[in-house]
Amino acid sequence: MFIGHRLQFALATTVQARSETVADNVNSRWNGQFSCYDLVAKTVLRPRSVVRVGDIAIGGDEFIVMAGPCAVESERQVLDTAMSVAMAGARILRGGAYKPRSSPYSFQGMGVEGLKILSKAREVTGLAIITEVMSETDVELVAEYADIMQVGARSMENFSLLERLGTCGRPVLLKRGMTATLEDLLRSAQFIVSSGNPDVILCERGIRTFETATRNTFDVAAVPVLKTVSHLPVIVDPSHAVGVRALVPVLARAAVVVGADGLLVEVHPRPDKAFSDGEQSLTFDQFHSMMRDLDPYLGLRQQADRSFAAAGGFD
Numbered sequence: 001m002f003i004g005h006r007l008q009f010a011l012a013t014t015v016q017a018r019s020e021t022v023a024d025n026v027n028s029r030w031n032g033q034f035s036c037y038d039l040v041a042k043t044v045l046r047p048r049s050v051v052r053v054g055d056i057a058i059g060g061d062e063f064i065v066m067a068g069p070c071a072v073e074s075e076r077q078v079l080d081t082a083m084s085v086a087m088a089g090a091r092i093l094r095g096g097a098y099k100p101r102s103s104p105y106s107f108q109g110m111g112v113e114g115l116k117i118l119s120k121a122r123e124v125t126g127l128a129i130i131t132e133v134m135s136e137t138d139v140e141l142v143a144e145y146a147d148i149m150q151v152g153a154r155s156m157e158n159f160s161l162l163e164r165l166g167t168c169g170r171p172v173l174l175k176r177g178m179t180a181t182l183e184d185l186l187r188s189a190q191f192i193v194s195s196g197n198p199d200v201i202l203c204e205r206g207i208r209t210f211e212t213a214t215r216n217t218f219d220v221a222a223v224p225v226l227k228t229v230s231h232l233p234v235i236v237d238p239s240h241a242v243g244v245r246a247l248v249p250v251l252a253r254a255a256v257v258v259g260a261d262g263l264l265v266e267v268h269p270r271p272d273k274a275f276s277d278g279e280q281s282l283t284f285d286q287f288h289s290m291m292r293d294l295d296p297y298l299g300l301r302q303q304a305d306r307s308f309a310a311a312g313g314f315d
Helices: 002-019 075-088 112-125 136-145 159-165 182-194 222-229 238-242 245-257 284-298 301-312
Strands: 051-053 056-058 064-068 092-094 128-132 148-151 172-175 200-204 234-236 262-266
Touching: 056 064, 064 075, 075 092, 075 112, 075 284, 092 112, 092 262, 112 128, 112 136, 128 136, 136 148, 136 159, 148 159, 159 182, 172 182, 182 200, 182 222, 200 222, 222 234, 234 245, 238 245, 238 262, 245 262, 245 284
Parallel strands: 064 092, 064 262, 092 128, 128 148, 148 172, 172 200, 200 234, 234 262
Antiparallel strands: 051 056
16 A cells, blocks of 8 residues: 555655746736746647537537436436436536445445446447546446546546556546646646546536535636636536535536636436435436526636636737
8 A cells, every 4th residue: 555655655755846847928917826847838839729529629619518327226217317408508418436425324336337328328329439448447347338537526636547548549628626636637647648548538526615605715816817828628527526416507507708718517316316426417408408508608608718818918
């Protein structure tokens, strides 16, 4: 255990040391706090990256919505959800086959069988698949089924996993840890890119504060800051950010207005019967309503892009 910890620390230290040498063309704003991560920092030569999954461009002009259940529970549940969210305009189906739970008595996921169900949903609907990978030993298996590999909040600083994802051949969605700073998040992103994978998507999913009225606190300022200092796409997970179903559409609108490139939303056919996170999962009707309500706000994204350029010193 001690040896494994020393190895992870050594890997992290290697990336940190490498990033201390800042390229001449890296933006020097923010007192070098973020620009030291030269592989993910925004520069004049690299103002924005687009991560492509088939015909989907994340970080481009289109606002990309990823939606689906927290956990894969059955084939019927996943197929019904996939068809509903696709009809509403989602481009990517989310679903957890492996679930990192805080309690050993909670549902831990269906594993390989869950991955096969997600794959069938892709065949039926044409939606791309995003699912979480929890261990470096599972990367090869999950990559056989997933179009995007998700790193959960609890795994953001699992450096053995991040290193392995550098060679997985799939884009990686990196969630911000519950107590992580933006610098911590970009350090982990730098680690993946330096390990060989440039296709990284950042995800703001709320952070743990002293507030108890909501599950987490949505750091709305994180989105424009990340869009200002990094060329990587940024999406928002409003479901985990608030943990209250009725507030998810509100936070989704806020994400659009501050310039996010997309959303990661939990949707379930019967949230009250969900094996996990039912209280923050939208019903089909609620998801369709949320998608319609986003339309008037999407025109504001170009204004946000101009603001990021000005804040970063690029206009």
